[in-house]
Amino acid sequence: MxxxxxxxxxxxxxxxxxxxxxxxxxxxxxxxxxxxxxxxxxxxxxxxxxxxxxxxxxxxxxxxxxxxxxxxxxxxxxxxxxxxxxxxxxxxxxxxxxxxxxxTPQRATPAALSVNAVLLDNVQDPGNVGSILRSAAAAGIGEVYCSPGTAFCWSPKVLRAAMGAHFVLDIFENVDLAPLLADAPIATLATSGYARQRLYDVDLKRPVAWVFGHEGQGVSDELLGLARHQVVIPHLGEVESLNVAACAAVCFFEQVRQNLD
Structure with missing residues (x-):
């Protein structure tokens, strides 16, 4: 010492x-x-x-x-x-x-999505990013791709919120998400409060790339247009939408539920 x-x-x-x-x-x-x-x-x-x-x-x-x-x-x-x-x-x-x-691991972005993954489009709050990483790791998701506007994953606040999830995930930062979505050989799902398809009606028994967006503005129009599915999480209470980290957790564990049935 x-x-x-x-x-x-x-x-x-x-x-x-x-x-x-x-x-x-x-x-x-x-x-x-x-x-x-x-x-x-x-x-x-x-x-x-x-x-x-x-x-x-x-x-x-x-x-x-x-x-x-x-x-x-x-x-x-x-x-x-x-x-x-x-x-x-x-x-x-x-x-x-x-x-x-x-x-902090420095990884080259893969040419294409191939396993369960999360794409974060301008998610700016470190607590939200950390919570999403923690839920992703718990749900067995392997990869996380962050746009340039997303909070730095290795910041102290994100690390504390994720509680060690970083160490079992492959995290890629400053990624242009549009080409990944455009060329994705796996299912791509973006969440939107205006979507007509319910999360629970989508087949999730396959590799999926989830797209979550900015806390106030949601997923960008460009990425919404590139995603194969736009899904909404139905809710009963009189609130406009779920927090992005809560939304991600619901999505991840609906996929877990379907794969355990």
Whole structure:
């Protein structure tokens, strides 16, 4: 374990820049996983982080101490900061005092859709994006494609909302969604409050690419026109529509239901 006590330390400055700047995270291709759950999930599914960062006070926490002991035993890199310096790095209020520095996967976009997938068209709220990722992973969906206007999937808020779903999904960002839909060899479904076809009347016992849109404007007209099916989720209450994350969860688990029957 390396102990750093100065805020002028170059490593500390680099970490603080990553912690506080989305642009820096995108440019560096790195992000910070904050909290025991995300760190344990990364260890289980991906292995060692580039660095484990802990606060001095967190070493009194049994779960944190166990993670640090494992990493030190396997000769991984661990940095320890005084509590005050660590607090300036963490985006979690009342967190436990551990985070991982990890590389964000950089993947080339496949030429065509072939498995169950989610396409996010300008979904801007990080909480919604994270919730959609979490539901997608729980429903066994393998791929997520994000338009340039969609919230950065590896931001702290999205990571916290997704609760480790990132690590079992193939996520592609800054993707032009129109060509993927236009050439898709699998069924493509876009949700729309104006659609006539009900979700529950569509055959989902096959690979499907789901398209969800902006919180206020929905899926763009271009992508609606390219989707093979436009579907609506019927509801009884006097509300105009579902939240996009709730809508996605209903769609994913209707597909799960059909495939379990």
């Amino acid at each position: 390396k102990i750093i006590t100065s805020r002028d330390n170059a490593q500390y400055k680099d970490l603080k820049h990553l912690a506080t700047s989305s642009q820096a995270r995108r440019k560096a291709g790195r992000t910070l996983l904050d909290g025991v759950h995300l760190c344990e999930t990364w260890l289980q599914l991906r292995g060692h982080p580039e660095q484990c960062i802990v606060s001095e006070g967190a070493m009194q926490n049994g779960e944190v101490a166990a993670i640090v002991a494992r990493l030190e035993g396997e000769h991984a890199h661990v940095l320890c900061f005084p509590d005050a310096l660590y607090a300036a790095l963490s985006q979690v209020e009342h967190g436990v005092g551990i985070m991982f520095l990890v590389e």
